Amino acid sequence: MNAPTPNIFAATPLARKKQRREQLARAVFFTMALLLVVPLVLIVTYLVVQAWPVLSWEFLTTNPKRGMRAGGIWSALLGTFYLVGFSLLVAAPIGILAAVYLNEYAKDNWFTRIVNLAVINLAAVPSIVHALFGLGAFVIFFGLGKSILAASLTLAIMTMPVIIASTKEALAAVPQSFREACWNVGATRWQTIRHVVLPNSISGILTGVILQVSRAAGETAPIMFTGAVFFKAIEEGNLFAYGLRDQCMALSMHLFTISTQVPDVPHGLPFATAVVLLGTVLFINALAIILRVWLRSRKKW
Amino acid sequence: MNHFSITTRDLNLWYAKFQALKNVTVNIPQGKITGLIGPSGCGKTTLLRCFNRINERFGYVTTTGEITVLGQNILAPDVSLIELRKHVGMVFQRPNPLPISIYENVVFGLRIHSERRDLRKSELDDAVEKALREVLLWDDLKDRLQHRATGLQLEQQQKLCIARLLPLKPQIILMDEPCSALDTAGTLGIEELMRALAGHYTIVIVTHNMGQARRVSDECVFMLMGEVVEHAKTTDLFLTPKDPRTADYIEGRYG
Ligand SMILES: Nc1ncnc2c1ncn2[C@@H]1O[C@H](COP(=O)(O)OP(=O)(O)O)[C@@H](O)[C@H]1O
Ligand SMILES: [Mg+2]
Numbered sequence: 436m437n438a439p440t441p442n443i444f445a446a447t448p449l450a451r452k453k454q455r456r457e458q459l460a461r462a463v464f465f466t467m468a469l470l471l472v473v474p475l476v477l478i479v480t481y482l483v484v485q486a487w488p489v490l491s492w493e494f495l496t497t498n499p500k501r502g503m504r505a506g507g508i509w510s511a512l513l514g515t516f517y518l519v520g521f522s523l524l525v526a527a528p529i530g531i532l533a534a535v536y537l538n539e540y541a542k543d544n545w546f547t548r549i550v551n552l553a554v555i556n557l558a559a560v561p562s563i564v565h566a567l568f569g570l571g572a573f574v575i576f577f578g579l580g581k582s583i584l585a586a587s588l589t590l591a592i593m594t595m596p597v598i599i600a601s602t603k604e605a606l607a608a609v610p611q612s613f614r615e616a617c618w619n620v621g622a623t624r625w626q627t628i629r630h631v632v633l634p635n636s637i638s639g640i641l642t643g644v645i646l647q648v649s650r651a652a653g654e655t656a657p658i659m660f661t662g663a664v665f666f667k668a669i670e671e672g673n674l675f676a677y678g679l680r681d682q683c684m685a686l687s688m689h690l691f692t693i694s695t696q697v698p699d700v701p702h703g704l705p706f707a708t709a710v711v712l713l714g715t716v717l718f719i720n721a722l723a724i725i726l727r728v729w730l731r732s733r734k735k736w
Numbered sequence: 737m738n739h740f741s742i743t744t745r746d747l748n749l750w751y752a753k754f755q756a757l758k759n760v761t762v763n764i765p766q767g768k769i770t771g772l773i774g775p776s777g778c779g780k781t782t783l784l785r786c787f788n789r790i791n792e793r794f795g796y797v798t799t800t801g802e803i804t805v806l807g808q809n810i811l812a813p814d815v816s817l818i819e820l821r822k823h824v825g826m827v828f829q830r831p832n833p834l835p836i837s838i839y840e841n842v843v844f845g846l847r848i849h850s851e852r853r854d855l856r857k858s859e860l861d862d863a864v865e866k867a868l869r870e871v872l873l874w875d876d877l878k879d880r881l882q883h884r885a886t887g888l889q890l891e892q893q894q895k896l897c898i899a900r901l902l903p904l905k906p907q908i909i910l911m912d913e914p915c916s917a918l919d920t921a922g923t924l925g926i927e928e929l930m931r932a933l934a935g936h937y938t939i940v941i942v943t944h945n946m947g948q949a950r951r952v953s954d955e956c957v958f959m960l961m962g963e964v965v966e967h968a969k970t971t972d973l974f975l976t977p978k979d980p981r982t983a984d985y986i987e988g989r990y991g
Contacts (some may be wrong), residue, residue, distance in 0.1 A: 442808055443807070443823070444810060446816035
């Protein structure tokens with residue numbers, strides 16, 4: 436092989452053209468990804484910069500003062516934790532177990548298909564409709580009054596369909612062969628679910644649930660009619676300052692109030708409130724991610 | 737030089753820290769069927785995938801040494817992977833027809849490698865007929881060209897996967913355990929096809945089936961733990977293996 440032979444695998448003009456198109460496609464996808472990230476970074480940076488002078492530990496742990504023009508956000512922060520916590524406490528078990536039934540037990544007939552369709556459609560119902568339902572059902576019909584309980588239940592109704600849908604997806608991603616292997620050693624369905632299906636889908640299930648935390652924390656409409664108030668002072672520093680039948684403040688609504696309803700609010704206050712709301716959600720998400728990484732590290736496939 | 741389609745010299749390959757190929761030097765003769773045999777995990781698939789550089793899609797793979805395909809060093813910087821894969825086709829363990837019609841499966845490569853305006857219907861029709869005749873499917877499928885390819889029997893699917901390579905006029909066809917998903921009749925069908933294709937194409941086949949290696953291959957390469965232990969004419973390798981480890985393996989004592 437002394438004489439240099441022509442490279443038969445050299446790029447032909449067409450191959451070069453394809454390569455150029457490839458680069459173009461790549462650039463377009465990259466730009467889109469960038470367009471997604473840049474505004475996000477800008478928004479968060481802007482918020483934090485504006486909020487910085489106001490943010491402090493004291494801001495988190497004192498009630499709003501002087502018609503919400505001063506002071507902190509303690510009662511709203513705690514209220515949000517109550518609302519999100521109780522709504523999840525209701526929505527997650529029901530949603531997950533219902534999804535297990537629908538995915539693992541239910542036969543594929545017209546009835547389950549209608550149920551599945553209904554779940555998907557419920558997930559798409561606007562939150563203001565849930566708000567009206569919550570007002571009619573929990574506040575008035577069940578006589579819970581405007582309270583944390585009624586508002587949490589309303590949030591639970593709102594988040595449940597999405598939890599069901601995402602859990603079902605996570606369950607369906609577990610290979611059927613795992614189930615068959617289990618059945619073929621004589622395991623019951625419940626044993627199969629308990630030992631094989633759930634351990635292998637738990638990280639997907641958690642993701643679905645956690646996404647609903649952010650949604651529950653951010654919604655204003657459903658709680659406005661069913662349990663949240665504009666202002667309420669509670670004992671500072673006491674984590675149990677709210678009772679379930681009390682009304683409460685919430686970060687999302689507080690943000691709405693001080694940015695649109697109250698005149699002469701100091702510039703930094705709404706921004707600081709927004710950052711705390713964002714931070715709370717990020718904090719919970721971070722916890723969930725850590726939990727997920729830990730669970731996944733135990734997964735063997 | 738020209739009677740070897742593929743030659744490697746001191747080929748080493750690492751998956752991250754794990755060395756999967758060690759100083760592999762082989763010469764694959766042109767127009768013949770070469771079998772790659774050896775126990776699971778010895779690096780047969782890895783070696784096969786070096787020949788069209790498909791291993792590189794994992795970012796953590798490092799390759800050293802030389803791989804020459806059709807007289808060209810394919811690790812050279814001016815080698816276009818697009819062109820390389822056109823010349824070196826691959827058939828996989830599980831038949832993987834695309835979920836489109838039989839016809840479209842066969843012309844898929846042509847569509848990928850040509851401008852739309854350069855393809856005429858009659859040319860495509862001819863290419864389909866020629867490719868399907870070559871893989872002995874034409875008589876069975878000529879009335880069903882618009883049916884979905886995924887509905888075929890596994891043997892037909894695998895033959896279709898071979899037919900899908902042919903319109904691009906590859907010189908080399910790599911097969912990674914092409915029969916392991918098929919029953920006995922299907923296996924014999926594919927073997928018959930391989931014998932028919934040999935001569936026109938250089939075929940490299942990975943197989944776990946010693947009977948198959950004996951039946952179809954002209955030469956055999958026995959690998960163990962990433963190294964080539966023995967490379968000989970198939971009849972010699974099976975009748976008078978030079979290395980005791982080869983003898984152990986082909987007599988089924990391990991692997
Ligand atoms: N993508 C990969 N990443 C890391 N290690 C791999 C990868 N593919 C194969 N290996 C390892 O390389 C060795 C050779 O694998 P392979 O070529 O698939 O063997 P064979 O086809 O002979 O059974 C095995 O030990 C396998 O675990
Ligand atoms: Mg293999």
